[in-house]
Structure formats: C-alpha cells, structure tokens
Amino acid sequence: RHHSQPAIVPQLHLLQTATAFSRSCSRPPLPSSPAIVPPLPSLPPHPADHSSSLLHQQLGKENPTWNSGSDSKMLIPQTKNIGLPLMNLMRFKGLPILQQLHIEEQLLRTSSENWCIVNDGTNDPTIVIGVSGKPAELLEIESVLDDQVPVIRRFTGGGTVIVDHGTVFVTFICNKEAVPNLQPYPRPIMSWSSSLYSKVFQGIGDFHLRENDYVFGNHKFGGNAQSITKNRWIHHTSFLWDFNVQNMSYLKHPKRAPAYRSARSHLDFICRMKDYMPRSTFMDKTVEATETQFSLRPIQLEAIRTCSEAEFCPSSRFLTNEELDAAAVALQS
Amino acid sequence: MALRMWASTTANALKISCATTKASVFSLPRCFSTVLDGLKYAESHEWVKHEGPVATIGITDHAQDHLGEVVFVELPEPGGSVSKGKGFGAVESVKATSDVNSPISGEIVEVNSKLTETPGLINSSPYEGGWMIKVKPGSPSELESLMGPKEYTKFCEEEDASH
Numbered sequence: 001r002h003h004s005q006p007a008i009v010p011q012l013h014l015l016q017t018a019t020a021f022s023r024s025c026s027r028p029p030l031p032s033s034p035a036i037v038p039p040l041p042s043l044p045p046h047p048a049d050h051s052s053s054l055l056h057q058q059l060g061k062e063n064p065t066w067n068s069g070s071d072s073k074m075l076i077p078q079t080k081n082i083g084l085p086l087m088n089l090m091r092f093k094g095l096p097i098l099q100q101l102h103i104e105e106q107l108l109r110t111s112s113e114n115w116c117i118v119n120d121g122t123n124d125p126t127i128v129i130g131v132s133g134k135p136a137e138l139l140e141i142e143s144v145l146d147d148q149v150p151v152i153r154r155f156t157g158g159g160t161v162i163v164d165h166g167t168v169f170v171t172f173i174c175n176k177e178a179v180p181n182l183q184p185y186p187r188p189i190m191s192w193s194s195s196l197y198s199k200v201f202q203g204i205g206d207f208h209l210r211e212n213d214y215v216f217g218n219h220k221f222g223g224n225a226q227s228i229t230k231n232r233w234i235h236h237t238s239f240l241w242d243f244n245v246q247n248m249s250y251l252k253h254p255k256r257a258p259a260y261r262s263a264r265s266h267l268d269f270i271c272r273m274k275d276y277m278p279r280s281t282f283m284d285k286t287v288e289a290t291e292t293q294f295s296l297r298p299i300q301l302e303a304i305r306t307c308s309e310a311e312f313c314p315s316s317r318f319l320t321n322e323e324l325d326a327a328a329v330a331l332q333s
Numbered sequence: 334m335a336l337r338m339w340a341s342t343t344a345n346a347l348k349i350s351c352a353t354t355k356a357s358v359f360s361l362p363r364c365f366s367t368v369l370d371g372l373k374y375a376e377s378h379e380w381v382k383h384e385g386p387v388a389t390i391g392i393t394d395h396a397q398d399h400l401g402e403v404v405f406v407e408l409p410e411p412g413g414s415v416s417k418g419k420g421f422g423a424v425e426s427v428k429a430t431s432d433v434n435s436p437i438s439g440e441i442v443e444v445n446s447k448l449t450e451t452p453g454l455i456n457s458s459p460y461e462g463g464w465m466i467k468v469k470p471g472s473p474s475e476l477e478s479l480m481g482p483k484e485y486t487k488f489c490e491e492e493d494a495s496h
Contacts, residue, residue: 132405132425157405158428183496185399186429212428226429229420230377256404 085178087114087294097122097163098152101316105155107173108227108234110312115173116290118283121165125247127151130158130225136331137255141324144250151319158225160251166242170286173234184233186226193235199289205276211258218260219271241273366395369460373476374485375436383476387442391464392433395489401427403455406448408465413441415468417475422465424455437475439468
C-alpha cells in the first residue's frame with residue numbers, strides 16, 4: 001500500500017515535494033472537478049543544501065535556527081540530555097495543514113527517527129475530518145460548499161476540526177521503543193501525551209485528559225488523533241488557542257461524541273487556550289516538557305530527505321466538490 | 334502459577350473473553366485474553382487459521398481488547414496480494430487508526446464485507462465473525478515460523494507484564 005523504502009536522493013525543497021505528492025504520484029484519479037485548493041504560501045527562501053551527506057551528519061553542527069516569524073527566542077543546548085533518545089524538532093508558522101499532514105505521514109511511514117512538529121497556525125480556515133469520517137454526518141455541506149471551505153480527509157482516526165491561524169498544532173512521531181514501557185496502543189499513547197501536557201499546564205486551568213480530549217475543567221481545547229503502524233506511532237493534536245465562532249457553524253453535532261459533552265453545542269463545549277496561557281509560552285513549555293524525555297535536535301524543512309524514485313503517496317487529501325455534493329444527496333435520499 | 338494455568342486453560346476451553354466487558358461474570362486477570370487452539374499467531378497480534386487451500390486472518394482478542402471499540406475497518410480488495418509482515422488494512426478505534434499486518438504471504442480470495450456495517454464484530458467475535466481476509470497462502474512454510482497458542486499466550490503475558 002505504501003512505498004516505504006527511503007533512499008539517498010537529491011535534495012528537494014519539501015514544499016515542492018509536498019506539491020508533487022498531491023499531484024503526480026500514482027493513485028486513482030479524483031472525480032472530475034479539482035477540489036477547492038487554497039494557494040500555497042510563499043515560504044521565505046532557505047539556502048540550498050547541496051551536501052550529499054546523510055541527514056544525521058549535518059545535525060548537531062549548526063546553531064539551532066527557527067523559521068522566520070517564530071516569536072520563540074529559546075535556543076536548545078546541543079549537549080544537554082545526553083543519554084535520552086533523540087527526537088528531531090521542526091517548527092513552522094502558518095504551514096498549510098495539508099502539507100503538515102503530508103510531512104507527518106511521510107515521516108511516520110518512511111523515517112526511522114523520532115519527530116516533534118510544532119506548527120503555529122495554518123493559513124486558511126480548513127475543515128479536517130478523520131480517516132473514516134462521513135462528510136454528510138459531520139458537516140453542514142451546503143454552507144461548506146457555498147463558502148468554499150476546503151475539506152481534508154486526514155490519515156489518522158478521530159473526529160472533525162476546523163483549523164485556522166488560531167490553531168496550534170503539536171505532533172509526536174515515535175518508534176515504539178522511544179518511550180520506555182509504553183505499549184503502542186491508543187490509550188497508553190494518549191495517557192503518555194497527557195502526562196507530558198500536564199507538565200505544560202501545571203497549575204493552570206484544571207487541565208486533564210477527558211475521554212481522549214484535552215480539557216480545562218469540562219471544556220475542550222485540544223483534539224487528538226493517532227495512527228499506529230507495526231513499529232511506530234503518531235499522536236497529533238490541534239489546540240484551539242483561538243477560534244472564529246462563525247467557523248463552528250460548519251460543523252454538525254457529531255453522532256459519536258464523548259459522554260462528558262452532555263449534548264452541549266460547540267460553543268458551550270469548547271474553550272480558548274488564549275484565556276489560560278500566552279501562545280509562545282505554550283509552545284516553549286511544550287518543547288521544554290518534551291526535552292525532559294528526549295534529546296531535541298532542531299531540523300530545518302529542507303533537511304528532510306525525500307525519495308523521487310520510490311514515491312511515497314500520502315493519503316490525506318482534499319475532498320472534491322463532487323464528493324461533497326454526492327454525500328449531501330445521499331443523505332437526503 | 335498453577336492458578337494462572339488453570340485460568341488460562343479454562344478461558345481457552347470456555348472460549349470466553351475475560352477482558353472485554355466490565356459486566357463479565359468471570360473476574361479473571363486482564364492479561365488472559367482468549368487464545369484459541371488450532372490457530373497460529375504473529376507478534377503483531379494477528380491470527381491465522383489454515384484450512385485446506387485457504388487461510389483466514391484476523392486480529393486476536395488481546396489486540397481488540399487493547400485497541401478498544403472498533404468503529405471502522407479498512408480492508409483490501411479481493412484479488413490483491415498480501416506479504417508476510419506487511420500491512421493490508423487498518424482498524425480505527427479511540428481516535429487511532431492501527432495497521433493490521435498479514436502473518437503470511439498470498440492472494441486475497443475473500444474479504445469480510447460485514448465489517449463495513451458492523452466493525453464491532455472485531456471486538457465481540459475476533460476469531461469468528463470478526464475475521465478480516467481469506468488468503469490462498471503463497472508459501473505454506475511461513476506458517477511454521479508463527480507462534481502456537483501456548484507460545485502466543487506467554488508472549489502476551491510477557492508483553493503486558495513489561496509495560
């Protein structure tokens with residue numbers, strides 16, 4: 001199903017590669033009209049890396065740098081935490097969510113290293129449904145089509161979110177041995193991640209994991225999803241640092257909802273992290289908490305190797321207008 | 334140790350799953366998921382039942398218990414092929430998709446279409462109604478390298494004990 005053999009290949013800017021994934025790898029053609037495709041942002045140019053050396057040889061030799069626009073001023077010492085398993089850290093600001101998902105799936109399926117990805121907001125409001133989500137059950141499709149809101153089906157399980165510049169994304173991709181004594185199943189992984197975030201939110205807002213959601217009290221501010229392979233797993237979270245009230249109107253009340261939701265509407269169920277913690281503080285504290293278990297190594301976008309010979313085709317994709325229309329028609333009939 | 338062996342044998346004979354429901358009458362330790370005789374098992378917690386020219390494959394009671402309520406099953410098409418140790422499908426539970434790997438190589442001759450409408454069969458009947466694919470084995474010797482019931486039971490106990 002997936003080509004999972006990494007190979008040494010010429011460097012490609014990952015932005016170009018993510019585009020190539022979406023448009024040219026061999027997979028069944030989509031129905032006629034193209035999906036609503038937001039324009040790709042123009043990332044600041046990075047110096048081309050023409051080195052043919054393997055990734056790990058490049059690392060640890062440069063001072064950590066951050067994407068321009070990041071408001072973090074923290075530098076991670078290179079020699080700290082010797083003896084802890086290595087984890088590569090990538091930070092983005094405003095990376096389109098589809099590209100983030102493509103990067104994540106590629107790293108899950110083709111990398112043998114541990115990764116943490118922090119994406120500070122995404123460019124355009126986008127609806128993201130889980131792998132088995134049924135659009136007609138989850139979305140007010142007419143409004144979604146009228147307002148041309150993009151809809152992505154992601155490769156991980158879980159529910160539906162609408163993400164935008166107010167969303168902060170944090171992702172962990174790990175080998176199954178990376179966390180000692182952790183069984184690679186959904187609930188243990190969720191328990192591990194909640195203990196990490198407990199350090200971030202210590203003493204703040206009655207934080208805890210409640211039926212797979214991150215909450216302050218009984219208000220959700222973080223949604224989780226996972227994918228588990230034979231030897232690795234990914235756990236990613238979308239945090240509602242802020243949200244647009246109007247955007248929530250695109251989402252229906254899901255059929256499968258946690259008991260603690262108690263049939264509350266979206267706006268009564270969720271809350272904003274901005275009412276509890278500054279944005280940069282959250283991201284810095286998350287990195288600090290991760291550092292207690294891993295030796296973090298900052299990685300720049302273009303350092304990720306991609307394979308042009310054996311293409312990896314990520315499965316996260318936009319749903320087409322035709323698919324959304326058909327789903328709406330099927331529901332009515 | 335004797336009590337554990339008795340409990341395990343009883344569970345096997347009665348074919349009960351002692352870790353699936355809180356309402357279970359039998360308060361056996363959680364690690365004693367059902368393991369059936371006559372099947373072979375992979376370390377990634379799939380089972381194989383080889384009957385004549387066809388091998389049936391699914392995930393074990395241990396796996397379904399650890400995964401939680403299965404809400405969606407992704408299956409391949411008949412006519413495709415599977416490779417030993419490689420993923421052929423996935424199950425979704427508790428906000429996670431989990432790959433299901435084939436214990437053997439071969440050609441897929443049938444898939445369990447009931448799982449589309451009733452994915453919970455994997456939880457309620459992992460060895461019978463929850464079967465996932467039927468395969469014509471490409472290399473019958475691959476079955477030899479899989480674990481038998483006793484070996485798999487011990488494997489599960491050790492895995493649970495070490496975490």
